Amino acid sequence: MNEREQAVLALIRQNPFMSQQEMADKMNLSRPVLANLVSSLTKQGKIVGRAYILPEENEIICIGGANLDRKFHVKGTVQLGTSNPASSSFSVGGVGRNIAENLGRLNHEVTLLTTAGKDADWLVIQEASEPFMNLRYVEQLPDAATGSYTAVMDEQGELALAVANMEVYDLLLPSLLKQYEAMLMNAGCFILDLNCPKETVAYIQQVAIAREIPLVIVPVSSPKMNRLPDTLQGVTWFICNTDEAETIVGHTIDNAAHYEKALQKLLLLGAEHVIITAGGKGVYAASTTITASHFMAKAIEKIEDVTGAGDAFVSAVIHSWLRGQPFTTCIDAGLTNAKKTLASPYTVRPELSEESLKNEMEE
Ligand SMILES: Nc1ncnc2c1ncn2[C@@H]1O[C@H](COP(=O)(O)OP(=O)(O)O)[C@@H](O)[C@H]1O
Ligand SMILES: O=c1[nH]cc([C@@H]2O[C@H](COP(=O)(O)O)[C@@H](O)[C@H]2O)c(=O)[nH]1
Numbered sequence: 209m210n211e212r213e214q215a216v217l218a219l220i221r222q223n224p225f226m227s228q229q230e231m232a233d234k235m236n237l238s239r240p241v242l243a244n245l246v247s248s249l250t251k252q253g254k255i256v257g258r259a260y261i262l263p264e265e266n267e268i269i270c271i272g273g274a275n276l277d278r279k280f281h282v283k284g285t286v287q288l289g290t291s292n293p294a295s296s297s298f299s300v301g302g303v304g305r306n307i308a309e310n311l312g313r314l315n316h317e318v319t320l321l322t323t324a325g326k327d328a329d330w331l332v333i334q335e336a337s338e339p340f341m342n343l344r345y346v347e348q349l350p351d352a353a354t355g356s357y358t359a360v361m362d363e364q365g366e367l368a369l370a371v372a373n374m375e376v377y378d379l380l381l382p383s384l385l386k387q388y389e390a391m392l393m394n395a396g397c398f399i400l401d402l403n404c405p406k407e408t409v410a411y412i413q414q415v416a417i418a419r420e421i422p423l424v425i426v427p428v429s430s431p432k433m434n435r436l437p438d439t440l441q442g443v444t445w446f447i448c449n450t451d452e453a454e455t456i457v458g459h460t461i462d463n464a465a466h467y468e469k470a471l472q473k474l475l476l477l478g479a480e481h482v483i484i485t486a487g488g489k490g491v492y493a494a495s496t497t498i499t500a501s502h503f504m505a506k507a508i509e510k511i512e513d514v515t516g517a518g519d520a521f522v523s524a525v526i527h528s529w530l531r532g533q534p535f536t537t538c539i540d541a542g543l544t545n546a547k548k549t550l551a552s553p554y555t556v557r558p559e560l561s562e563e564s565l566k567n568e569m570e571e
Contacts (some may be wrong), residue, residue, distance in 0.1 A: 211252065212237075216245045219252055222369060228418045232352040238422070241532050243267065247317075267317035268530075269392065269479060271385075272304025272401030272410060273377060273428070274322045274337065274353035275347075276329040277555065279516060299515075299555050300336045301357055303401040303428050306516055309484050310483040310523030310545070311399075312340025314565065316530065323347045323380045323390070324357075329354035338458070345388055347554045352376040355403070365511050377403040382411035389415075397444075399424040399526065404434040410437050417442035424521050425479075441478035445529070453484045465490035468500045476483050481535070483525070484540075485518060493539055503539050506547035516519040516555035521546040 212235070219231050219278070221392065232242040245471040247267065250257050256435075275367040280294040301308075304427060308318045319342040324330040326348050333354065334343060355377065359370045385392065392398075392415055400412050400423065409425070416423035416569075422444040427433055433455040440446055454461050461470055467484055471494040481495040489506070494500035524545035528538040549557050 209249075211259065212247055213245050213254075216242070216462035217249060220255055227391040229421075235408055238529070238532060244530075247396075248296070248459055254282060261414045262537045268308075268311055268340070268399060268526075269319045269321060269395045269397070269398045270304045270308040270311075270323045270401075271380070271404055271408070272307075272399075272426075273302035273355050273374060274300070274305035274320065274324060274333050275302035275357045275372070275374075277297050277301035278334060278356070278358040279369075279513070279515065280358070281365070282368065284363065286360065286362050287500055288369075292360075293443075298332075300333045301384055301515065301555050302333075303403065303426055304399070305333070305337060305524075306519035306556055307399055307523045308341040308522055309337060309424070310560065311527060312492060313339075313442045313556070313560045314527040316525065317339040317528065318342065319345060321345050321380070321385065323349055323352065323376045323384070325352045325354040325376060326350050327354055329356060338419045341443070345391070347379075349376065350378065359515060365514060374403055378405060380408055381405050382407050385411065388436045393419055393527070395419075395421050397424065397530065399420045399426065399522075399528070401426045402428045402435045408434040409435055413437055413442050424522070424526055425521075432457050440474065445526065446474055446479040447485070447525065448482045449518060450487070452468075455533075464492070464502060465500070468494075471500045485521060486548075490543065491521070491539060493535070495535060498535050501532070503536075503543060508547055508550055511550045512553045513555070514550065517546045517550045520549035520556070525560075527565075540564060540569055 211356055215235060220312045228242055239473050276298060278298045280296045282292045282294045286292060304318060308320045311318050324346055357372045360368045362368045398412055398416055398421055413495050423442055424445040426449045430451045433452055450461050456473055457470045470484055471482050471492060475496060482492050483493040490503050490505035492502050522544040525538045525542035528541035545565060
């Protein structure tokens with residue numbers, strides 16, 4: 209037992225009914241960090257039978273998409289309305305799943321909640337994802353197709369067109385999630401992507417508020433921004449890209465004042481920490497206690513593949529925050545992981561680990 213674990217144990221012995229939030233406040237720790245300590249004490253057999261003890265592997269619950277991504281790199285100029293010669297590859301994707309894999313590789317216990325078909329695409333996703341996350345609660349629906357995303361890139365590796373079949377997530381409804389209510393109630397942190405239906409977003413927000421569980425929302429794409437609830441109350445982190453932020457302010461965002469206005473609006477809606485990513489220009493970020501700032505992107509020699517950079521950014525920010533790091537370090541971790549992912553042909557880079565990210569941040 210380390211010092212912090214001893215302090216948690218002493219608190220529990222003083223008052224066995226103290227909530228995790230009260231303990232976290234008393235020890236000046238974030239709730240997920242406290243949950244980690246409780247979980248470790250449970251595994252060591254030091255505490256048993258307490259209602260709030262996290263069920264095994266439920267530290268972070270990612271709720272959202274798990275897709276099979278197909279990528280086509282067109283040789284020459286992309287021409288619409290005709291067949292373009294291209295090289296192709298496929299990989300596993302989906303924003304919720306990508307974030308779950310990044311966090312699994314970063315040493316977190318992650319559970320993925322999603323819906324999928326009973327098809328070959330799911331088998332591929334399952335095999336690639338299983339080492340990094342718990343898939344026990346994935347609902348396989350007999351008549352549905354697993355989510356799929358097809359991207360067409362131009363010669364520079366930039367996205368020319370993407371098509372997505374995400375119909376299966378229309379079935380990721382509160383009625384389905386309520387089957388696992390006990391597990392949800394004891395989560396350490398929720399990460400939700402807006403592949404989820406609006407009702408599901410509202411339901412998870414309600415659980416997060418009632419149980420004081422940190423909630424991270426990641427929009428996925430601008431058309432899905434209409435799935436956001438009217439307020440961002442209970443949202444600990446809201447991380448979106450510039451297109452998605454434009455739907456919040458209702459106009460084009462192209463200068464620092466516009467970014468600041470969008471950040472303010474998100475804070476006014478009730479989010480605690482907000483970040484808007486701006487591609488090669490980096491990110492703009494603010495929180496209820498930290499004024500808006502711009503953070504430069506890390507320079508990249510050659511972009512191999514743009515898919516997954518946004519998800520890599522979100523994952524490293526949340527990883528760093530769960531490890532108790534200050535706001536600017538969290539952003540630096542995000543920028544580093546995004547850069548390394550852009551320079552990699554993979555959506556989630558296989559060399560990612562907690563140790564490697566730490567070293568890369570010091571480079
Ligand atoms: N050309 C680039 N050079 C350096 N970093 C980049 C570049 N494009 C994207 N990034 C990094 O990836 C992050 C996410 O990219 P962005 O395009 O804003 O999001 P998304 O991929 O979700 O649309 C950026 O904040 C930045 O850190
Ligand atoms: O409506 C959606 N489009 C795209 C994705 C996923 O988004 C990822 C790409 O994310 P990024 O923006 O970070 O490149 C891909 O893996 C793709 O499957 C998704 O979940 N939902």
